[in-house]
Amino acid sequence: MEFTVQQIADLLQGTVEGDNQIKVSTLAKIEEAQAGALAFLSNPKYEPFLYSTQGSAVIVSDKLEVKKPVSAALIRVSDPYSSFSTLLHYYHTALLASKTGVEEPCHMGAESQIGENHYRGAFSYIGNNCRIGQNVRIFPQVYIGDNVRIGDNTTIFAGAKLYTNTEVGSNCTIHAGAVLGSDGFGFAPQPDGTYKAIPQIGNVVLEDEVSIGANATIDCATMGATRIRKGTKIDNLVQIAHNVEVGQNTVIASQTGISGSTKIGDNCVIAGQVGIVGHISIANKTTVGAQSGVSKSVKETGTIIQGSPAFDYKQNLRAMTVFRKLPELQREVELLKAKSED
Structure with a gap:
């Protein structure tokens, strides 16, 4: 199955930055994506991969400020994680529908x-x-x-x-x-x-x-x-x-x-x-x-x-905090007991 970036953006009710006619045929992690793949960026921890990814398109937040040039087309949505989940659902449903x-x-x-x-x-x-x-x-x-x-x-x-x-x-x-x-x-x-x-x-x-x-x-x-x-x-x-x-x-x-x-x-x-x-x-x-x-x-x-x-x-x-301190408390009790017996 192959779709244009614009078709995917329409499905997700998002907007496109870049070439909206690029075609994608597979889904991938942003750090592993190659040409023809669509990825997503939700966790800021993975933002550096946005500037190095080989993927053709990336779903990103509509609030993301891009700091460097990006080769991939961007699909901007309000919630990238939910949007990618929606896309996975459609993809999975299409695969199942092929079994008849x-x-x-x-x-x-x-x-x-x-x-x-x-x-x-x-x-x-x-x-x-x-x-x-x-x-x-x-x-x-x-x-x-x-x-x-x-x-x-x-x-x-x-x-x-x-x-x-x-x-x-x-x-x-x-x-x-x-x-x-x-x-x-x-x-x-x-x-x-x-x-x-x-x-x-x-x-x-x-x-x-x-x-x-x-x-x-x-x-x-x-x-x-x-x-x-x-x-x-x-x-x-x-x-x-x-x-x-x-x-x-x-x-x-x-x-x-x-x-x-x-x-x-x-x-x-x-x-x-x-x-x-x-x-x-x-x-x-x-x-x-x-x-x-x-x-x-x-x-x-x-x-x-x-x-x-x-x-x-x-x-x-709180109980677990006390539990972890029990060996130390036991030693303190034994020292106090020893002092009292002197």
């Missing part, structure tokens, strides 16, 4: 339906009585069980597994190896010390515009639904247990585990390697720092917590 048709061998079960302009990769499997929307991309070796519902414009990458009765909204992305609808971890202890499996008969529901990272797992509900609400983004290697509810536009980073029946609010930020116990609630706009252990409900909107067990972020920082 049905590769063989693949399987679609009885009474299943799929919309127009779809793609089904080789060795993909669709069970019985499924309803799949338009412009859906199903990559090779995807498994879709019986009675699954998938909305328009959703992409499911290679090797993902959607168990029976899973529901996925429109404009969702499910990355390679993700598993939706596997059994929740439910076992009843028996008098003889063994465990009896509790049947998990619920499902998983993803609302619109949800992203699920590679090798993430979302368990089906014991009854009802494990629900991920609109706009939420879940990173690779996240575990979400049965009957969890995650609110709208929440982000959850890698290696986080959320135990059963916990409710996460809207617009929360949960950093990497966080553990959250079951049957608690996390208020809207809560931020949980990395490697925290959340053992009780968070009730106030906008709370920031850190640590294990997690508590107020600023108090945690």
Whole structure:
């Protein structure tokens, strides 16, 4: 794909300084860009590369004052980072749109339906009585069980597994190896010390515009639904247990585990390697720092917590300062103890 600088500026609602008819065909980092590449400058730390880049065009802030001659054409916008992200989105969408048709061998079960302009990769499997929307991309070796519902414009990458009765909204992305609808971890202890499996008969529901990272797992509900609400983004290697509810536009980073029946609010930020116990609630706009252990409900909107067990972020920082000084404090106590014994 090849575009003129002016076409890109029109897309981003920006203005051009320099030759607006230069053509670009690829995207690159500003420090690595070569002829034909488009880059962007957002962080002032990288401004020196603006004067040495070999790229054909650079997206920059409309407030940037250029201090030296620049060989590349400049596309001036209000927010270079967001504009470049928008461009990446269009580029990625165009690449996905190029995948159409049905590769063989693949399987679609009885009474299943799929919309127009779809793609089904080789060795993909669709069970019985499924309803799949338009412009859906199903990559090779995807498994879709019986009675699954998938909305328009959703992409499911290679090797993902959607168990029976899973529901996925429109404009969702499910990355390679993700598993939706596997059994929740439910076992009843028996008098003889063994465990009896509790049947998990619920499902998983993803609302619109949800992203699920590679090798993430979302368990089906014991009854009802494990629900991920609109706009939420879940990173690779996240575990979400049965009957969890995650609110709208929440982000959850890698290696986080959320135990059963916990409710996460809207617009929360949960950093990497966080553990959250079951049957608690996390208020809207809560931020949980990395490697925290959340053992009780968070009730106030906008709370920031850190640590294990997690508590107020600023108090945690003060506690860590004291913790680092404990060896020194211990020596002082031992010296005072020795003096008192003299």
